[in-house]
Amino acid sequence: MAGLNVGSLGEYIREQRRNAQYSLRQLAEAAGVSNPYLSQIERGLRRPSAEILQQIAKALRISAETLYVQAGILDEREEGDREVRTAIMADPAINDRQKRVLIEIYEAFRKENAQDGAVRDERGAADGTENGKAGRAVTDTYLE
Amino acid sequence: MAGLNVGSLGEYIREQRRNAQYSLRQLAEAAGVSNPYLSQIERGLRRPSAEILQQIAKALRISAETLYVQAGILDEREEGDREVRTAIMADPAINDRQKRVLIEIYEAFRKENAQDGAVRDERGAADGTENGKAGRAVTDTYLE
DNA sequence: ACACCATGCTTGCTATTGCAAGCACAGTGC
DNA sequence: GCACTGTGCTTGCAATAGCAAGCATGGTGT
Numbered sequence: 001m002a003g004l005n006v007g008s009l010g011e012y013i014r015e016q017r018r019n020a021q022y023s024l025r026q027l028a029e030a031a032g033v034s035n036p037y038l039s040q041i042e043r044g045l046r047r048p049s050a051e052i053l054q055q056i057a058k059a060l061r062i063s064a065e066t067l068y069v070q071a072g073i074l075d076e077r078e079e080g081d082r083e084v085r086t087a088i089m090a091d092p093a094i095n096d097r098q099k100r101v102l103i104e105i106y107e108a109f110r111k112e113n114a115q116d117g118a119v120r121d122e123r124g125a126a127d128g129t130e131n132g133k134a135g136r137a138v139t140d141t142y143l144e
Numbered sequence: 145m146a147g148l149n150v151g152s153l154g155e156y157i158r159e160q161r162r163n164a165q166y167s168l169r170q171l172a173e174a175a176g177v178s179n180p181y182l183s184q185i186e187r188g189l190r191r192p193s194a195e196i197l198q199q200i201a202k203a204l205r206i207s208a209e210t211l212y213v214q215a216g217i218l219d220e221r222e223e224g225d226r227e228v229r230t231a232i233m234a235d236p237a238i239n240d241r242q243k244r245v246l247i248e249i250y251e252a253f254r255k256e257n258a259q260d261g262a263v264r265d266e267r268g269a270a271d272g273t274e275n276g277k278a279g280r281a282v283t284d285t286y287l288e
Numbered sequence: 289a290c291a292c293c294a295t296g297c298t299t300g301c302t303a304t305t306g307c308a309a310g311c312a313c314a315g316t317g318c
Numbered sequence: 319g320c321a322c323t324g325t326g327c328t329t330g331c332a333a334t335a336g337c338a339a340g341c342a343t344g345g346t347g348t
Contacts (some may be wrong), residue, residue, distance in 0.1 A: 008240075016251075019248075019251055019255070023294075023295065023296085024295070024296060024297095025294080025295075025296085033336080033337090034336065034337045034338075035296080035297095035337095036296090036297070036298075036299090036336085036337075036338085036339095037335080037336050037337065039296060039297060039298095040297090040335095040336090042296095043297090046334080046335065046336080047193075047195070047334090047335085048335080048336090049191075049193050049194060049305090049335070049336090050193060050194035050197060050212065051191070052335085052336080053194060062229060063229055063230050064212075065209070065230050065233075066229045066230055066233050068194065068208075068212075069230070069233040069234060070233065083231040083234065083235065084228075084231045084232055084235050084246075086231075087227040087228045087230070087231035087232075088228055088231075090227065091227070091228050093254050093257060094250070094253045094254060094257065095257070098253040098257075101249070101253075102228075102246065102249060102250060102253075105245070105246060105249065106238070106246060109238045109239075109242040109245075109246075110237050110238060113237065113238060113239070113242075167324075167325065167326085168325075168326060168327095169324085169325080169326085177306080177307090178306065178307045178308075179307095179326080179327095180306085180307075180308085180309095180326090180327070180328075180329090181305080181306050181307065183326060183327060183328095184305095184306090184327090186326095187327090190304080190305065190306080191304090191305085192305085192306090193305070193306090193335090196305090196306080289348100290347105290348085291346105291347090291348090292345105292346085292347085292348105293344105293345085293346085293347105294343105294344090294345085294346105295342100295343080295344080295345095296341105296342090296343090297340105297341080297342080297343100298339105298340085298341070298342095299338105299339085299340080299341090300337105300338095300339090300340105301336105301337085301338085301339105302335105302336090302337085302338105303334100303335085303336085303337100304333100304334085304335070304336095305332105305333080305334075305335080306331105306332095306333085306334100307330105307331085307332085307333100308329105308330095308331090308332105309328105309329085309330090309331105310327105310328085310329080310330105311326105311327075311328070311329090312325100312326090312327080312328095313324105313325085313326090313327100314323100314324085314325075315322105315323085315324085315325095316321105316322085316323085316324105317320105317321090317322085317323105318319105318320085318321085318322105
């Protein structure tokens with residue numbers, strides 16, 4: 001059994017918190033959790049209960065499901081295929097160009113992964129995990 | 145705070161277990177949980193952690209989300225604007241870093257839109273590059 | 289120099305999770 | 319009658335979730 005991936009969960013929460021410009025205490029209060037405990041969660045020292053996770057998710061205004069997936073608690077929903085594209089298109093919070101950018105990057109990632117072991121002519125992607133360069137190329141192209 | 149509705153969660157699990165013709169011990173073993181603990185959960189005496197809930201859901205072959213909804217941990221169906229993140233996280237076709245990148249860009253877009261006050265679907269010539277810059281900064285940070 | 293405030297971290301501590309061992313009751317067979 | 323097996327429940331106990339109080343550091347004035 002995988003056991004929760006507490007480390008990456010904590011990192012993810014911290015990342016989201018900083019992204020939202022919250023201090024640790026601010027988020028802790030917004031989530032109704034003590035600040036030392038949140039600190040420990042973020043550093044991967046504690047595995048928060050479902051209830052606490054839910055409160056944190058609410059305070060961060062992200063879906064609890066996202067957190068659960070990050071924590072390895074929730075399995076990835078199969079058939080994610082076109083879900084990303086439709087979800088992006090349906091989102092009223094971003095504009096059309098932003099949608100197009102996101103989808104282009106997404107496509108590029110998928111294409112890169114599909115090639116995987118195959119011919120890599122694009123300026124040497126050293127190993128299979130280096131998708132960054134391909135992604136960067138795409139963003140350079142479309143984010144201007 | 146609301147606190148999970150443990151009673152109905154336990155009843156629900158017991159119902160599903162009987163429905164599947166499992167004895168308490170059978171389900172306990174299948175879920176990798178001790179039988180007395182499962183008994184207590186079903187009677188609403190304990191609030192199981194997210195991890196345990198997940199294992200039970202797997203053993204019962206029902207979605208963990210269903211259990212979370214029953215437990216009051218997950219809201220029934222949240223607004224569509226959470227869908228993008230969830231869809232990205234759930235997509236098996238891209239790897240973790242790619243997910244992170246997409247979500248970061250998405251967050252940046254949303255944040256930028258929030259600062260502007262509203263989403264203007266297609267901008268005029270005045271500040272047409274603004275979104276591009278924000279997106280680029282994010283991708284430069286995470287795509288190297 | 290000093291006070292003041294915000295940041296995140298450490299330290300005990302209590303309450304709760306989750307388990308191993310065992311109990312009580314009901315069949316079933318001999 | 320008696321053993322045996324399956325059902326769910328009770329009882330301690332170890333591990334840990336989660337908190338209140340306080341510490342250390344860094345900034346910002348004055």
